[in-house]
Amino acid sequence: MSAHAKEKGMGLWRRATALTLLLLPLAFLLASGAFAAARKTGDGKVTKASGRCGSCHPDERVAFEKSRHAGEDMHCTSCHGGNDQSLDEAGAHQGNGWRGKITRAQDPAMCASCHADEKVMQPYDLPVDQYSQYQTSGHGKLLAKGDGKVAVCSDCHGAHDVLSAHDPASRTYVTNIPRTCGTCHGDTTLVRERKMKDTYHEYLGSVHAKSLFDKGNLKAPTCVSCHGVHGAAPSDIGNVNKVCGRCHTAERRYFKSGPHAAAMAAEQMAECSSCHGDHGIAPSETARLASSCVKCHDKGSKDEVLGATLLADYQSAAEAIEKAEKVVARADAVPIQTEDYKARIEEAHTYLFEALTAAHAVSPEAMSGYTTRARSVGEEIQEELGSKLQNITVEKLFLLVFWFYVIVTIGIIRRFRDAGPRAVK
Amino acid sequence: MADGAGRSDDQPGAEGGTDRRGFLKTLSGAFLSLWALGGAGAIAAYMRAPEHNESSNERVVRIGRLEDLRIGEARLVRHGVSPFFVIRTGAEHVIALSAVCTHVRCILAYDHERRGLICPCHDGRFDLNGNVVSGPPPRALPTYEVSTRAGEVFVRV
Amino acid sequence: MSTLASETPARTRRDRAVDWIDARINLSELFSFLTHFGLIYTPVDTRRPLRDVLEQIRTTPLESYARWPHILGLLTALLFALEAVSGILLAFYYQPTALGAYDSTRSIVRDVMLGWLVHHVHMWGSWLLVAVVLVRMIRLFWDGLYQAPRELLWFSAVALAWLVIQLDFTGLLLPWDEQSYWSAVRGLEIVWALPIVGPMLSALVGGRTMSEDVLNRFYVLHIIVLPVLYLAFVYLTFATMRRVGLSRVGGVAPKLTTFRRHASDLVIITLLLFAGLVTLSTLMPFQFHGPADPYRTPKGTLPPWYMLAPYALFQLPLPRWIPGLALVGTAFTLPFLPAIVRAAGNRLDDKRLRMAGLAVFGLWLVLSVLGAFVDRR
Ligand code: HEM
Ligand code: FES
Numbered sequence: 001m002s003a004h005a006k007e008k009g010m011g012l013w014r015r016a017t018a019l020t021l022l023l024l025p026l027a028f029l030l031a032s033g034a035f036a037a038a039r040k041t042g043d044g045k046v047t048k049a050s051g052r053c054g055s056c057h058p059d060e061r062v063a064f065e066k067s068r069h070a071g072e073d074m075h076c077t078s079c080h081g082g083n084d085q086s087l088d089e090a091g092a093h094q095g096n097g098w099r100g101k102i103t104r105a106q107d108p109a110m111c112a113s114c115h116a117d118e119k120v121m122q123p124y125d126l127p128v129d130q131y132s133q134y135q136t137s138g139h140g141k142l143l144a145k146g147d148g149k150v151a152v153c154s155d156c157h158g159a160h161d162v163l164s165a166h167d168p169a170s171r172t173y174v175t176n177i178p179r180t181c182g183t184c185h186g187d188t189t190l191v192r193e194r195k196m197k198d199t200y201h202e203y204l205g206s207v208h209a210k211s212l213f214d215k216g217n218l219k220a221p222t223c224v225s226c227h228g229v230h231g232a233a234p235s236d237i238g239n240v241n242k243v244c245g246r247c248h249t250a251e252r253r254y255f256k257s258g259p260h261a262a263a264m265a266a267e268q269m270a271e272c273s274s275c276h277g278d279h280g281i282a283p284s285e286t287a288r289l290a291s292s293c294v295k296c297h298d299k300g301s302k303d304e305v306l307g308a309t310l311l312a313d314y315q316s317a318a319e320a321i322e323k324a325e326k327v328v329a330r331a332d333a334v335p336i337q338t339e340d341y342k343a344r345i346e347e348a349h350t351y352l353f354e355a356l357t358a359a360h361a362v363s364p365e366a367m368s369g370y371t372t373r374a375r376s377v378g379e380e381i382q383e384e385l386g387s388k389l390q391n392i393t394v395e396k397l398f399l400l401v402f403w404f405y406v407i408v409t410i411g412i413i414r415r416f417r418d419a420g421p422r423a424v425k
Numbered sequence: 426m427a428d429g430a431g432r433s434d435d436q437p438g439a440e441g442g443t444d445r446r447g448f449l450k451t452l453s454g455a456f457l458s459l460w461a462l463g464g465a466g467a468i469a470a471y472m473r474a475p476e477h478n479e480s481s482n483e484r485v486v487r488i489g490r491l492e493d494l495r496i497g498e499a500r501l502v503r504h505g506v507s508p509f510f511v512i513r514t515g516a517e518h519v520i521a522l523s524a525v526c527t528h529v530r531c532i533l534a535y536d537h538e539r540r541g542l543i544c545p546c547h548d549g550r551f552d553l554n555g556n557v558v559s560g561p562p563p564r565a566l567p568t569y570e571v572s573t574r575a576g577e578v579f580v581r582v
Numbered sequence: 583m584s585t586l587a588s589e590t591p592a593r594t595r596r597d598r599a600v601d602w603i604d605a606r607i608n609l610s611e612l613f614s615f616l617t618h619f620g621l622i623y624t625p626v627d628t629r630r631p632l633r634d635v636l637e638q639i640r641t642t643p644l645e646s647y648a649r650w651p652h653i654l655g656l657l658t659a660l661l662f663a664l665e666a667v668s669g670i671l672l673a674f675y676y677q678p679t680a681l682g683a684y685d686s687t688r689s690i691v692r693d694v695m696l697g698w699l700v701h702h703v704h705m706w707g708s709w710l711l712v713a714v715v716l717v718r719m720i721r722l723f724w725d726g727l728y729q730a731p732r733e734l735l736w737f738s739a740v741a742l743a744w745l746v747i748q749l750d751f752t753g754l755l756l757p758w759d760e761q762s763y764w765s766a767v768r769g770l771e772i773v774w775a776l777p778i779v780g781p782m783l784s785a786l787v788g789g790r791t792m793s794e795d796v797l798n799r800f801y802v803l804h805i806i807v808l809p810v811l812y813l814a815f816v817y818l819t820f821a822t823m824r825r826v827g828l829s830r831v832g833g834v835a836p837k838l839t840t841f842r843r844h845a846s847d848l849v850i851i852t853l854l855l856f857a858g859l860v861t862l863s864t865l866m867p868f869q870f871h872g873p874a875d876p877y878r879t880p881k882g883t884l885p886p887w888y889m890l891a892p893y894a895l896f897q898l899p900l901p902r903w904i905p906g907l908a909l910v911g912t913a914f915t916l917p918f919l920p921a922i923v924r925a926a927g928n929r930l931d932d933k934r935l936r937m938a939g940l941a942v943f944g945l946w947l948v949l950s951v952l953g954a955f956v957d958r959r
Contacts, residue, residue, distance in 0.1 A: 215563065216563070218563065219557070219560075219561055220561075247560060250547060250548040333869045333870050334867070335691060343505055346506050347508075350531040350545060353529070353531050353547075354531075357546060395864055396865065402857065403857060408456065409456070409460065409853060412456065413849055413850055415453075416846060417843050420840055467696055470695040470696055471695055472674065474675075
């Protein structure tokens, strides 16, 4: 290629580049305009789940697309009826059992049309008795009576945005359940209007709520643990203790073996909640061993004295452990080997817990097995470590021998020193 | 010259031959040499490194001989504030898992019949994989690696 | 006496041993070297045979410094020797790592036989050493011993005090327990706040915040760098002393004694010192604290006591550079006190100077007390 041709080629190139550079923004503008147009109509893009409904109901579509239902063979029309391929409103809103907006009264039955069908639910391993349970629940009964303000499926599960209960974003995930129930049972105006207890806020102050929210213990009970899920009902006198006893098994066992069980049943008293309360269950407090008796028993009666005895027994054991811990701390400051003692104290803490559990039998015998063990561990440790700390005095005695030795040595050196001549000159 | 100041105390002994002085001198010598003996002993004692089996830094705990563990039997090993169970589940199979309940740190008990761990405090139950079976414990129990070397069982915590 | 030739039949076994050695190495050199550290006092001629040198050492009269107030200088050397011995023993077990420091220290005190004694002797020794160097500095000032020809003595006294405080500060961190950790953090904050010097020292020490690097550097400073520097200044101290003699306060000349008496005194003092440390360690052992937790400051942790005064200064409602400059200024004028006094000429007589020193000392005490309480508002 000659130099000239080369130059020519370069010139062509340069022009082409300039043109492209000029045209590029233009092309970009055009393209983005086209995209914008496409997006505008794209709202009505036909998706598998919502068909064309989203063109006019974009919010519902977005909610629905994220739901658990969307991935399955579920469409807008599954619940609402109508034609989701229609290009106009009139066509869309008719036929195929068109229902339009679903009323609260219709809601449970509509959900049940699938969720009570064993065939449909079988692949998902979901129960099918929710609807029948719901009909027996407080909510369901009131709904049947025409009370439109009670909870229906969509209040807890959402309408379009139904999520699995295992999804942490779901309203029915364990940690979200209290808030979900609380939308009504913690709504101050609603609560006043319908003369209910504000159980949500009571619950928030309970040990159960602390365990659930602060410690992340998903095993801590929420509303549904005691009241049932779909068959939500207030627990009655005979049942509360069973509900508590599901987790507090050992307490219940002891309680059953004690005198309270029969007596309280006779008086129609709730077992656990009489002392511990219900929704706002406070942390267990050992002082209540003695202080809760007077709620029923006369002051100074032998039953009240019994409570005081239990408390005293427990406290003396706890004190022994506390003292042992102090001795261990003292030994650590020396330091003396304390790992073993720490392990034993750890065990003694277990005994103390067991003693509190056993206290539900309100019998000193049932409790003393544990308190005695805890106390003796505490006392043994105090004694053993105490004597080890004492042993340090042996070293102090040794110091006497050492000083005797030092002084004699100094005596010898002084003799050696003075045997020589005094200062020269 | 050699009999200068440094040796003036020798001379009365050598010249006078008084036994008492010589005796005193040997006695003093013996006494002083005890310093060397004591010092050497003390340093030797100090130099003997202590056995490390109980340091909190220790990662591997020696449990004992495999044949001393019966099959199906659990042994509670008190390892400071984090005791654990060593359970021989089969001829060759030994497992180790924490004995501290994940609820409020009670020490668990081994349930031979159900092959699980039971918490005496609130009746929490665990299986031998550490999973919570029932009760209030929120989390599974930590399990530890077990190794058997020359018939000796070690647990790495 | 000196006419006795080395070949006399009256040769004892000791003489023969000395000759045997002398024929093989020139021990006189060693003795000459030792004179620098003040143990042996006589100028030693390294060309003469060992027997002569020994004889010379034995017979030359000397001024003994094993007496008040000269004993302060002796104690700075003796206590340091005890610290070195116990420190080396500790170093056999100590591990300067964040993981190992606490455990190894605890193991020394708890599990190693007599480890507690070594540890507590080291701790008590460091306390005494700090006290001794400070008292010695005060006494040198009081008696005007910074004046010619003792400028170097004063200079090394200040250096020794500074080194001991650094040794104590670096040593205190080593156990890595909650107390030592946080008081070192407080101390580092002060160091960092000093203008100019602060950043330099922080770089030397491994950063402004506490970390394993700082621990490791503190360790190296503590067991190698600072002790070597300390030895250098001990040498300087004894070297000036041999040249210019012991001080004669009030015109009283120190008594002359023999080497034998002097050496005996040294042994006795060492023994008493050791016995005293053992006694303190047994009767008043230091408390052992829990391991350091970088995320939790124990309440009321203060910097080491000698840092309380700067600590208080920094709590004053002033811009930080003002107390910082004051501190750095004091630190740099102290060693050069002799030159400053000379420059001041006759305007400062002895009495006024003493009063000024006393005032500074009083201020330091007051600030220290303040420093101990500022935090507990
Ligand atoms: C050559 C000299 C020295 C060596 C090799 C040495 C070595 C050591 C070692 C290894 C430790 C850590 C062990 C432990 O914490 O128990 C330590 C701690 C310590 N050292 Fe030194 N040291 C020497 C000199 C000094 C001096 C002169 C002082 C005094 C100012 C001193 C003050 C301390 C202090 C206060 C501790 C902390 C003790 C503790 O709490 O355990 N050291 N030293
Ligand atoms: S501590 Fe184990 S169940 Fe409560």
